[in-house]
Amino acid sequence: MAVRSQASRARWVLISPLLVFAAVFVAYPVFQGVQTSFFGLTLQNPSAPWVGLANYAHLFASQTFGGAARFTILFAVLVTTVEVVLGFGLAVLVNRQFPGKRVVFSCLLLPIMIAPALLGIMFRLLLNGDIGLVPALLGKVGLTVSLFAPGSVIPLIVGLDIVQWTSFTFLVIYSGLQSFPPDLLEAAQVDCAGAWRTLTAIILPIMSPVIFAAAFLRLIDALRTFDVIYVLTGGGPGTMTTTLSIYVYKTAFTSGDFGVASAASTVILLVLIPFVPFVVRRIARPEGRAK
Template identity: 35%
Template structure:
């Protein structure tokens, strides 16, 4: 009977397995071939094997490491800001949302807009010549910073990303906060624990796994950002706002160096696999 159930399970999983192999396995094999080949658009069907030259070219490129450093700083800044702001809003708005759950739908509206449209909207608002915000600042203060210039672009991009995706952190953290049994908080109150003690000794420890997962998800999403950065500032002056996604895009489509672009993508895949392996081992040890 057990062998029959095992056979039936394999039969049911076979279509999904074949689909995943076709949709994920085949492109991965093609990427591996292209990453060790000299290939352009005109030679895309006849790649020339060059070994690890594409990987060497990417790793020795100053612009590659500049883009990696920008993406790392951007991902960490956005993830930390969204986590802290989302946690504050989840706790502060919890009584109101408990009474009026439909308010949560309105709070989710920013992340329903396509990131490219968000970038275009803020580009029009913050543009130093036609933007509404610089016009008001010139009118009332006599001066306005260049929000999209090289000195302020990083902070502007972080603020735009945080404003759009904090609702995602709010949704997850509010769900985790609401899932904490009320009798635990009531028992702590009876024992004399104040609001801050309940927060630090009950709420945050119980929410720790969700906090870690939220931070990790938001970091990955911010690290690989493309749409709103590209529409707001593009690569920036001297590549000041070039993310890893923009670097790969420019190497692939603008320079036509498909092999180097794919090699850079494979390096990101390897780095992501290493990080996930470390996180998995740490979680197993903690468990």
């Protein structure tokens, strides 16, 4: 067929925009990111010398980087755990027919539709000491805490992340529940298994791959948290709420030290690469995935 011979040429024509884009906007930036980490490049001095591993040495000696790494990991693990538990509970609650379900479902998705940076502004509005709703409510019950003070800022940020992202774990787990065979549930009910037993003996074991996927996806996003915290605290007070993303951003664009920032990015990249197969399995081969 003429089409067959045309196909061998046409496919290269069709894929060429993707290849060009991938070369210029993916492969080259990855190369340049790693390369920059070996140079003393700064915002002011674009033709900087080769410094070998000096940027990495600086990084590992830096308390800020270590602190940011520790804060990011603890923050991510904590919010992921809470959000998966709450998201699962919510998914089980919503997983039945009830009046007004469609509208409520849309509302449950709103927090993940809104730009995190804009949500950061809304949080400031909500928490503002003079005009905010939350300090006013706390004042009513006789509490006067400064929410952004060192003692309360981390619980605050964890709480805000939960408000924002429980929607996401809910959505992933709820979508998984939709493929849960309903006859199994009915069988369990016929056997008079209680709600608790149905949950622990049937739903949880079957759902564990979906729950794991929700946790994994949420964890990798939580590890790169930037927008909300940057808008809210700028990483402060001091460097208390500096995530790795904020550290890299500030090192590059506030201190102007591209070399050290790139070294930090490269370290983050190297730590994440072993997890690539997990993501690929989850996203690229959806056969085993609950749809």
